[in-house]
Amino acid sequence: MSHKKLAMFDPALLKPAIVDSFRKLNPAVQWRNPVMFVVYVGSILTTALWAQALAGQGEAPAGFILAIALWLWFTVLFANFAEALAEGRSKAQAASLRGLKKETLAKKIKGANATDTWVTVPATDLRKGDVFIVHSSETIPADGEVIVGVASVDESAITGESAPVIREAGGDFSAVTGGTRVLSDWLVVRVTVNPGETFVDRMIAMVENAKRQKTPNEIALTILLVALTIVFLGVTVTLLPYSMFGVSVAKAGTPISITVLIALLVCLIPTTIAGLLSAIGVAGMSRMMQANVIATSGRAVEAAGDVDVLLLDKTGTITLGNRQATNFLHAAGVKEAALADAAQLSSLADETPEGRSIVVLAKDKFNLRGRDVRELGAHFVHFTAQTRMSGVDLDGREIRKGAAEAVRAYVAERGGHFPPEVEMIVEQVAKRGSTPLVVAESAGGGARVLGVVELKDVVKGGIKERFAELRRMGIKTVMITGDNRLTAASIAAEAGVDDFLAEATPEAKLKLIREYQAEGRLVAMTGDGTNDAPALAQADVAVAMNTGTQAAKEAGNMVDLDSNPTKLIEVVETGKQMLMTRGSLTTFSIANDVAKYFAIIPAAFVTTYPQLAALNVMGLASPASAILSAVIFNALIIMFLIPLALKGVKYQPRGAAALLRRNLAVYGLGGLIAPFIGIKLIDMLIAVAGLA
């Protein structure tokens, strides 16, 4: 999808964002953000006060009121800009997706046979249940399920993965996505969704709805922000009578002006977080899209941040899909090299991953080079369900490899015996969680067992560190596998997962999820098969693989276009980042108020009580410049924090306490100190420029 990464302030995005910032001055738009609406009203009021001052009735010098009014308007515009920029980025993503929706034609057929005649209709006319045929180099017109045929499909438009994938009727690879292209052969597809509900539609909707549908935490935070705004409204409104009373008893100075009160109010209310709040949400969804994950809602992404149990399939997620040879364990009286040689010979023509891994191991260990089977004049014996062995016949010598049972029968048939020490090796290998492959040869009427090749489930590189990371985040990992308990336990130990479910059936998975949920945990899982659907539906966060079946995709609340099961970890991180960014900026915003009080309170009342100048700890030049500096700082900080809002607070997989300590230090303490420095600097600039 969006492979072209957009720079933070891409010029292509800036211009429309600036235009949008002004368009968003519409009161109906402002009303949706109550905190910024207060600033908006404040801007209008100060502008009116400026007009009044121009008319000679001013409560303060017209220049000062104008400066305050302008910077209040900037505050509103900066917040608009942050939102517009975030939206612009996601709109760019949506636009590239919309390209996929270009008018395609569908070859609709009546029956379900490739030989049926088709009628060409626009793709938008297809309805759920309709059947169409699509030939090579044509675009698939709609999401659906293959009912007949096998074809290679280029899904790079959706997934960004250039290698074509195979789609075929039946099984777990039967789902096709509208907008992708058939490269070879043909497919007969039954449409599974109505127009407007397709994948691409959902992606576009997700991007465009991000700002409208507030997530639960966003709603709760907004309530807190509104509450703070009400408090500060109370604080500033009551300050006018206090000031008037002060003036009357001290018989000095003038009551605080409305302009200064509005400036104080805007500085105190949490404009920083309120101005960036919707940008954070939109940017979070954008990041999900960049990770090639489609979420049905922001709620789902947020829930991912809360997950504390992760169910992962063993195969493909924790281990590489295939077992690999890791060891040659020879029988008594047989050299290890001889065993390796025999095993290699028997595997030369074996195209299974296991077979190839034996060849590789033999080369690594004994420098046995690959030989051409045909050159040797060897006859390769394929694996069959009956013999349960494969091997090679060469110059009257037969080499066979297979499961212990099959080889025992083979040796016994030829008058040999299965030595007890090999029996023990087989047992030990099985205990280790590996698969024993017994190698035997028969030549000159006798047969003997050469030894055992240990085939091991190889745990993916780096996965153990990933799980350790998750553990630090407080997330428990559970491996799901169809293997027996022994094998499962050994792989679980090697991969470093916290728990495992062996001999897993769909029912067992569902039961496990329900048990965790009853304990009050949030469970995430990935799945692709139809039999995963019930468990996906039960899990709190369910990521379906794009290669998976339609049923799985519908049951999940996210779809991973890359079909990468470890993507779940990134999803969790994105969810957490969204919350962390909101929390950190809220803390920052509130902590800022302390410095603003120190700037504005002495400035506002120093005419009544000159002693209050002692509170001017920053040594700001004049009351007017102090108030203006605070307002300017308040506006500029929104601009400064836009990159943080769009990128998100850096997430580090640490325990909750360590994470909180760090963020409190950076955003709490930083929020206390930063405005003291910022306001002082702005004040110095104003003083130098002689503006106030």
Added chain:
Amino acid sequence: MTTHAWLLLGAYLVILLLVAKPLGIYIANVMEGRGFAMRLGGPIESVLYRLGGVKKDEEMGWLKYAFAILLFNLLGFLAVYALQRLQLWLPLNPQAMANVSPDSSFNTAISFVTNTNWQGYGGESTMSYLTQMLGLAVQNFLSAATGIVVVIALIRGFARHTAKTIGNAWVDLTRITLYVLLPISLVYAVFLVGQGVIQNFDAYKNVTTVEATRYDAPKLDAAGQPAKDDKGNAVTESVSLRTQSLPMGPVASQEAIKTLGTNGGGFFNANSAHPFENPTPLANFIQMLSIFLIPAALTLTFGRMVGDMRQGWAVLAAMTLLFVVMAVAAMSFEHQGNPLLASLGTDTSVGNMEGKETRFGIADSGLFATITTLASCGAVNSMHDSFMPLGGFVTLWNMMLGEVVFGGVGTGLYGMLVFAVMAVFIAGLMIGRTPEYLGKKIEAYEMKMVSIAILVTPLLVLAGTAIAVMVPAGVAGIANPGAHGFSEILYAFTSAANNNGSAFAGLSANTPFYNTLLGIAMWFGRFGVIVPVLALAGALAAKKRITASAGTMPTHGPLFVVLLIGTVVLVGALNYVPALALGPVVEHLMLGLAH
């Protein structure tokens, strides 16, 4: 800070923390209907329930619980109001005290029902013994019980999960009164009598003094307000007296619950500064101890009931740390004395003794003032109005923290838990999880209730003060000109809305204007918080409980304690900094300049 002050504070903390845990666990047992007390009091309880038609096993949802609490307190208000209005015709009135005016009765009734015990009247010159005992003392018990049962309901909200109910209000009120407040008060009152606190129904005694007393009394105008000359200074007249009337009454019985229930309404106008209420330093120490006793114990009741004592200790630690800082500040500021007096050549080495009793001195007065203002008690053994500007600032600031540092019985803990929810909410977001406290997710509804509970009080304080400084009736009550006059009004509304009840005595508040406005502030400062707190309790009880993991923010460690303290201080500061700047802060700065 003198050595005496440090020793006093140290001894106070040690004894308080020693008794808090056993009492806390005892309260938890009683409220859960367990323990030896139940076996003793069971029959009495049964009789009471039968009389009241209460089905003790029938629990209530939060709405019904809140309704019961409101009804109970409304009836209490009516009873106290009626007693005051009719006391002349009722028995136990040897001094033939007149019926109290409607506005004063209204104010006092609300004041005692809401556990504020703001006193616009002087006890010995206004109230009959019957009104004191049947009206005020009874409400001292019942308002304390109300506060405690509300926090118990909130704790149940945390402790229970997927539950529809939070307890039975009638049973809770009965139990806390019967098993906790009454027995402790009984022992405590006997102790006070031993120290010299009086307990009788005698008429006031007239005695001839050894020495004639001469003093300048403020002259009152026709309206009963202090008269002022053209320059706005108070007019005084010289008075000489050789006789003195010693007021009598059933003091000890009311004194015990006054501090134990963090009520603070004195039998006499001078409150705990009066020798008949608080005769000895030992009585003073026990009074201070009894103020924090139940609030401290309840934190551990909380720990016990949610099944994790560490949670209770963490809250107690946050309260204790804030308390120590405030106590040290108040005592230090008062020890320093008044620089203006020093410049006149007076010996101020002893500190600022204005408005303090010599039998208590600086340390015992400063500590008492800190405790009574932090605990929403409002009993005083010295005049806060006479404190140094910064000493007065501390008492004012203590109340502005929202009465959550120990705070009133029950109210302090539920206030602190509300702050804890808010702290956890922001912190939870900062670590990237939906915030949760004690396994309960904090979502929009909870934040709404928390916001209301935190919003109500500051808005009442700020708006009330604003109205008072704007209207002539409000400004008329001010005794001292300048910024101190503003501090007096600010103190009055802070005290009323936070249900503290102590006063900067300079303000003449027994006027229809202040009686009405402060009465409204007290009522909404109390029930405007209780209702959202009970709603919060109901919502929490209904939630599922989430198991803690390494990703859950721990709420029992030092980090949480710091976070909680930070939240309380920051919210207090943000609400009140401008008002404080125009009151005590500017007073202090003026003092420095004059010096």
